[in-house]
Amino acid sequence: MRLTPVFSLTIFLLLITGPLGADDGYRLWLRYDEIADSPLRKSYAKALPRVFREGDSPQLCAAEEELLLGLSGLLGHGVESTAAAPAKGLILGVLGRSTSLDGLLSAEEQASLPDGGYALIGQGKQFYIAGKDDRGALYGAFAFLRYLQRGRPLDDLHLLDGPRVKNRLLNHWDNLDGTVERGYAGFSIWNWHQLPHYLDPRYTDYARANASIGINGAVVTNVNAKAIVFRRDYLQKAAALAEVFRPYGIRIYLTARFSAPIELGGLPTADPEDAAVKKWWQDKASEIYALIPDFGGFVVKANSEGQPGPREYGRTHAQGANLLADALAPHGGIVMWRAFVYSNEEPVDRAKQAYDEFVPLDGKFRDNVMVQVKNGPIDFQPREPVHPLFGSMPHTPLAMEFQITKEYLGQGTHLVGLGKMYEEVLQTDTYAEGPGTRVADIIDGSAYGDDRLTAMAGVANIGTARNWTGNLFGQADWYTFGRLAWNPTGKAEDYFREWSQMTFPNSPTVQETAQNLLAVSHEACVNYMTPLGLHHIMGPDHHYGPGPWIKDMPRADWTSVYYHKADAEGVGFDRTKTGSDALEQYTSRFAARYESPDSCPPAFLLWYHHLPWDHKLPSGNTLWAELCYSYHAGATKVGEMLKNWKSLSGRLDQERYESVRMHLEIQEKEAKWWRDACLAYFQSFSGMPVPAELEKPTHSLEYYEGLTFPYAPGIKAKW
Template sequence: NDGYDLWLAPADKGAAAAEVTVIGDSQTLQLAAAELRRDLTAAPLPVVLARADAPELAALGLPTAMLGAEGYLVCAATVAGRPSLLVTGNSDTGVLYGAFAAIRAQKTGGDLAKLDLTSTPKVRLRVLNHWDNLDGSVERGYAGQSLWDWWTLPDFKDPRYTDYARANAALGINGTVLNNVNASPDTLSAAYIAKAAALADVLRPWGIKVYLSARFSAPIELGGLKTADPLDPQVQAWWKAKSDEIYRAIPDFGGFLVKANSEGQPGPRDYHRTHAEGANMLAAAVAPHGGVVMWRAFVYAETDPDDRAKQAYSEFKPLDGKFADNVLVQVKNGAIDFQPREPFHPLFGAMPKTPMMLELQITKEYLGFATHLAYLGPLFEEVLEADTRAKGKGSTVAKVVDGALEGHDLTGMAGVANIGRDRDWSGSTFNQANWYAFGRLAWDPTLSAEALAREWARQTFGDDPRVVDTAVSMMMESREAVVDYTGPFGLAHLMDTGHHYGPGPWVNDLARPEWNPIYYHKADRSGIGFDRTRTGSNAVAQYAPPVARMLADPRTTPETELLWFHHLAWDWKMKSGRTLWQEMVVRYDRGVATVAHMQRQWDGVKDKVDAERWSKTATYLAIQHNEARWWRDASLVYWMSVNGLSLPEGSLAPEHDLAWYKAQRFPYAPGH
């Protein structure tokens, strides 16, 4: 088993396939029926698929109005005089989601005879962001080349595109941005629009819309204009014509994703215009076609080196209310950059008039690439549950994102994909779970990470409770282990230059201050941590007053985020009674020990998991164990060089000296 099937492993071949009838005719309904015929077994009743407006359902008085455009209902019902298991929804896609929900229910132990499922997505745009380049490479991609074979498109439609669509539709993902946010202007050329259109044709029946990342300066590079100034009528006309051209090829094109004035990308600031002026210009171009603009808030400029964590808020908060109706501002979960742990981004709850789209990173740029086992469900859950206090207690990020807090109808969640051309799609079996958890949480941000881990494990490994329990137990401790061995207590951005894989807390030689790890940890002989209170950058003031008050005082700041907000003495007393330094060592040790624990657990199910997936996972865990030790040792040896302290009694001495760790080079690490 090479993991190709993801969560869609076919049901037991021996069991009787379900009898499935389709009322109505659409490609999507036929696809839904095929899924059920393949994967639903021993159904006690014949299955009927029908849209809620089918005349055959009129007399049943089903509560379908509340399902909205994409929700589903699966229940026992007498259809045309026959007791049946009915799968319905207000759209073909809703029915498709219902079919996948029924299959999931059966595979996770549900009793088909009692099936009564109803669900409506809480978030409207549930979108993958591929950071895929036209040359086939993937930025921060660790699962092989891009899935999109741009060279053979639009003629050859690789069957994998269909399997990709199935896997996403099974989770309720309804959009995909095909190309990197560091976008090539060529993406918008006629040749590449035709290629994107071919992909859109494959994805459409599965309810998935295509979006493109747009390079802001494309009117210059492609259009030969002298400027990309958003207030220039020629520039506006260029984008309008370009949008019309795209919509002629892709009538249901979703819209644009834009990274502007960030890390060297062009943007409206180049012309002294605001992000809102830039976004609105594009929004006007796609609005007549029903498209949206997802405008990223991930910006930081050299001009404001005081605290990088403050910049997105400083720049975007004043623009609240200035964005067009079809613009979403896409905000990373934390204010820096997808670190193993970050406090929630202060923009959540701070721009009530603007739809805030949450951006999560599924690919593990800072959590050990494809090699380390780190289930991100708990990270996603942590940010979604974080309480912004913007409108009193319970103003969670989830409620900002799903629109409930401010009454937005246009809502979205984006996940930076971890998908490539590897046979197992995501570079390892357990990485698939991160794609899975993202998709399910985008449908319903209140789902629990642990429940999703269990759901995934049952569909991935089968229903042997020992395997499932083991997998879930490993997954649930895995992310905290990475936090522990890479940097506990809110330390962040400690990686070495370029590859973002291994430790480099000593790095202090990069051109811009905020590129250097020393900028983030500020360790010196007296203490460690970034003072973001009033005596420092005062980033805490960007949070709602009750949160700001809590974070202003190290005694009320959650220990998990302590050094993100405070610079503290090495002998600061932690809740455990140990000093900060002693407690840091405890955490580094715990991180390594947890990986060893995962290895032991995995060894315990060797006879119960197929050899291929078992041994690759075991090997990766061994790599992770070595590298957890590397992170721990390199970090501790460096901290000791700064604080002059020694390791507590009984603690393992680092394997090498600081010079050795500093000398390590990884010029060919993947995914740059």
């Protein structure tokens, strides 16, 4: 196999980062700097003098290449491969295919490993990375390196692990013109114009980073799709990317525009029941698989926000999805059909739409269709209750769609550790199949006990920013997403720790501070943006900054007032029986907790209830006062985060230190802006004073309302 030419050990070890370099964060968590702890490094070096790979698959070769690169860096001297199993050293292979691994695991152990699983075993003077399959060996190699990066002991190494979810995907909302919808880390890393002939080394590094956390699929185009991506020249470009990704176990997926048979095929219709339409998709699928044998499949946004779909022909989402699924099935491809739909009619409660539309279709989808559901029923708000579809479609495999880009969570600027949000959602008990049916159990299929398709998708936060994610801590969101996609029952803090240990120097102060930032920042963000269950009160279009006053938009459910319903009496969206009754979409046991404002957790109070400003909360505060304290707590927490980070000056490289510092300074300003603008706005209804001990808004409400940001990033391309 031929790996892209980035890695040249002899060269990379000789080069020093020049004057223009310092540490720009490009290496992500795959840093492989020489281990500073000399006895530890020496013990590793003694144990791992060489590497033996048994097998020739592209994935095994990539795994070996990574091991040589990683070990040479971590140990501070070149580590080489050998042609036969060494008496002492590291042995890499695939169970059942590499004879060196025979008898390494018990039959029971071996059977316990899922596809993509691996074992790391120390036996005498030999260490084994044993993959259940080629991908498993690759994941094992990265896990082994992670083990060393974190300074873990090699004694009695006996570790088995495997993914609980089959498809672990990044969704790139990248447009073919290089812009990224809701992208806040620069522009698209895909240079479609120069593909297939120019292969940016970044494509390989992207694949390595993803492989290291178990991501095995990349949807490289925006869900607001263009048909042209199915034109042959674009398929050839996609095939070139697929070739770069393949050794790293990553399949490429494309977003399918439902009307492509019309726009590209020249057909008069895209009706899923039309024979010519079926044939067009079948032929297109064959063409794709001839170019990309391991093509993953299609992700589809249909009949939503202006995208075409089966509803235009009086067909259901199931008929639409099955059309594509039938075309892909002979080749092993799947369809990820998004449940994020809303019709042209304005609903009483948008939170109810997807459920109403999809639950009746349960059981009507082909086996190779998944319905991809956002974590909450609105749209990636700082905090949402879990989507009512989770647990409500037992006969349909549901994929989780999280966002990693932070559309409503401070975008590319704010440090907001999303792991806590993911965990909150995944750990939520839906009671769907009885108590203990967490969202995680639905996603990984264990709630149903069958061998269904499983998937978790994350809307990528990756762009041309040199450190990939703009805000350096955005790397942690990418990392944590991948680790939770591998194991949705995992704990966010474990992954924060891993990321931090691989990313920052091994100093207790640095480690504690970085991990704490990730742990506390999501709650802080919720507080300074949308505390107590508020949601969707941001600036219009670009979604940058506060905009609770937004009311004149083409659709009511694009405004803020639709969601907060503030008036002189009170604030909040009544989703109980006296209101939209969105709670009836959940199991009664789930709903029971939220039906009454007395038992409803404060975090979701205004999501489910419209309450008077002077409503008394368990804290003893009025609703208004609690709102004030919450907003202030959020902003104050960001001040603490900044202060804590500043205490690290000199404890890590200056470039990354300064980068985070500057972003936190902006976040502190913007947290106060959110706080002050929202409180000034809500005060215009409550008429109540901000508690005396709290800072008053710096400016008038008119000032905040008058701010405009025509060039805020991440908006849709219009060309």
